[in-house]
Every structure is written in C-alpha cells, then in structure tokens.
Amino acid sequence: MATITMTVNGSEVSAEAEGRTLLSQYLREGLGMTGTHVGCDTSQCGACVVHVNGQAVKSCTMFAAEAAGAEVTTVEGMANADGSLGVIQQAFQDHHGLQCGFCTPGMVMSAAALLKDNPKPTEAEIRDYLEGNICRCTGYQNIVRAIMAASGQEVPGAIAAE
Structure with missing residues (x-):
C-alpha cells in the first residue's frame, strides 16, 4: 500500500492504494467519488471517463499511481461552484x-x-x-x-x- 496524492476537482486529496488499484477504483472506493461509473472494466463502455491533466481518459485503464500529482476532474467537478448543474x-x-x-x-x-x-x-x-x-x-x-x-x-x- 502506498499513499497516492492528486488534485481532484480542484482539491488536493490523498488515499492509500495498492499498486494495482485502477484510477476508477481509487476515485470510487478510496475517495468516495461515486459519480465515476464502472460499467465493463475493459475500456469498452466509457462510463468511467474522467479528465487527467485536461485529457479525457477511461479511468478503468489507468492505475491510480499513474495519476499521482495529476489534476483530475470527475463528473462531480463539472457542477457550478454553487452546486448547481454545469x-x-x-x-x-x-x-x-x-x-x-x-x-x-x-x-x-x-x-x-x-x-x-x-x-x-x-x-x-x-x-x-x-x-x-x-x-x-x-x-x-x-x-x-x-x-x-x-x-x-x-x-x-x-x-x-x-
């Protein structure tokens, strides 16, 4: 287990994760950000798309450790500052x-x-x-x-x- 730190939706966050932990799993289970869905675990469906350093990626194809230090935006981060829909x-x-x-x-x-x-x-x-x-x-x-x-x-x- 290692502590992985990244910026998610503008806030620096850290959580423990194994080296094999996928970014989708880290977001959902490590950070409780369940807006990122996992539909297939094979990179086919696109339900897990997030932005990493401004690029759209399927988070089920990326290890959380690969996103250490990165800027990650999830669907929760698409809302307006007041919480209303973007x-x-x-x-x-x-x-x-x-x-x-x-x-x-x-x-x-x-x-x-x-x-x-x-x-x-x-x-x-x-x-x-x-x-x-x-x-x-x-x-x-x-x-x-x-x-x-x-x-x-x-x-x-x-x-x-x-």
Missing part, C-alpha cells in the same frame, strides 16, 4: 440526454473534452467522438441534442437516427 449537465437534463443515467457521467466528461477541442461540433462529429461511449437506453439522439445545446448551437427538432 452547462453540459444542464443540457443533458434539458434535452433528456439520459435515461437510466449509468452512462451519463462518461458522456458528460467526453462531451466536455469534445467541446474543449471543438466548440461547435457538427452532429456527425459528435457521433464520431462518442464512439467510445456506450448507451444502452437512449439511442443517442438526445445525447447529441444535449451536446449541441451545450455548445450554444441551435438544436434541430429532429436528429437523424443512425
């Missing part, structure tokens, strides 16, 4: 971009990474970027609408299903 989170709520909600944290974090790199993505660019995130409930249409709304673009009445 822009992307609010867009997901407003445009029904969630159903069961299991994939939502990863979708929100992936959307934030996309909008950082491409502030006004097209529908096709959004769909392409989300290829690594699986949603079993929504059919993605409202997720795409939510991301378009979060980017400040007009949201079409109907988005083509794929």
Whole structure:
C-alpha cells in the first residue's frame, strides 16, 4: 500500500492504494467519488471517463499511481461552484440526454473534452467522438441534442437516427 496524492476537482486529496488499484477504483472506493461509473472494466463502455491533466481518459485503464500529482476532474467537478448543474449537465437534463443515467457521467466528461477541442461540433462529429461511449437506453439522439445545446448551437427538432 502506498499513499497516492492528486488534485481532484480542484482539491488536493490523498488515499492509500495498492499498486494495482485502477484510477476508477481509487476515485470510487478510496475517495468516495461515486459519480465515476464502472460499467465493463475493459475500456469498452466509457462510463468511467474522467479528465487527467485536461485529457479525457477511461479511468478503468489507468492505475491510480499513474495519476499521482495529476489534476483530475470527475463528473462531480463539472457542477457550478454553487452546486448547481454545469452547462453540459444542464443540457443533458434539458434535452433528456439520459435515461437510466449509468452512462451519463462518461458522456458528460467526453462531451466536455469534445467541446474543449471543438466548440461547435457538427452532429456527425459528435457521433464520431462518442464512439467510445456506450448507451444502452437512449439511442443517442438526445445525447447529441444535449451536446449541441451545450455548445450554444441551435438544436434541430429532429436528429437523424443512425
């Protein structure tokens, strides 16, 4: 066991972890930050996406020790300072971009990474970027609408299903 220290959502945190502890497990079990979901443990579903030093990563593919000293942002860190929903989170709520909600944290974090790199993505660019995130409930249409709304673009009445 070793003590691993990193900055999570702007606060320096430390917790004990074994060398084999994944970042997702460290966040959930070591720090009690259960917003990061674990859906597959194989890097297929994207429910565990967080940002490490500004880059979107699947936290089930990274050891916690690799993030020692890093800046980590989780879905909890996407909220406004007063605790209200952030822009992307609010867009997901407003445009029904969630159903069961299991994939939502990863979708929100992936959307934030996309909008950082491409502030006004097209529908096709959004769909392409989300290829690594699986949603079993929504059919993605409202997720795409939510991301378009979060980017400040007009949201079409109907988005083509794929």
